[in-house]
Amino acid sequence: VGDNVGDVAGMGSDIFESYCGAMIASIAIAATLAPEMINVLAGGDQSKLMFLPLALASVGILCSIAGIVLVKSASSKAPDKALRTGTIGATVIFIVAALALTWWSDISLKIWWSVVVGAVGGIVIGLVTEYYTAGAPVRKIAGAGETGPATIMITGLAVGMQSVVVPV
Known part of the structure; x- marks a missing residue:
């Protein structure tokens, strides 16, 4: 949807499309599960x-609102620390809420564990991205500019390749 739009609204619609696609795919998988698996999981x-x-997704919206409140309450800290507090706090609240929802729905905890892995994986990817876009690697690329544009390209490519090791 938003791949060809170079602004915030286009990026937001692209992310929303991916989010909806993931939910629809999950529903489709649940709709086509073998009866034996449905018995085990639900x-x-x-x-x-x-x-x-x-x-x-509904619980996630509420947890996001809680994360916004956490960011506002941590606004006396540095902006990056306040945002990190909100993100990690909202994720912890979401994991607990997902456990309650899974238990209340009488669904196997195996499903909840997949939610936990996804949420923690998202946090790890976010922290790695933050490091590689604001930390020492950026200073390393900038320092490579002292010897010319070719070293910036080589260093940037090398750091870019390193940055995907943990997420992959």
Whole structure:
């Protein structure tokens, strides 16, 4: 949707499209599971598994609002620390809320563990991205500019390749 739009609205619509696509894919997977797997994960109630992505998205919105409150309460700190507090705090709240939702829905905790892995993975990717776009690697690339544009290109390419090791 927003791939060809070079502004914030285009980027937001692109991310929203991916988010909706992930939910629809989760619902489609739940709709096509084998009966044996439905018994293991949801006690035979396929509708619980199909509803869970929508319920988690709703809980996620509430946790995001809680994260905004955390950022505002930590606004006396440096901006990066306040944003990190909000992001990690919202994720912790989401993990606890997802556990409650999974337990209340009588769905296997195996599903909750996949939510935990995804949430923690998102935090790790965010922290790695933050480091590689604001930390020592940026200063290393800038320092390479003292010897000319070619070293900037080589150093930038090398640091860029290093930056994807942890997320991959």
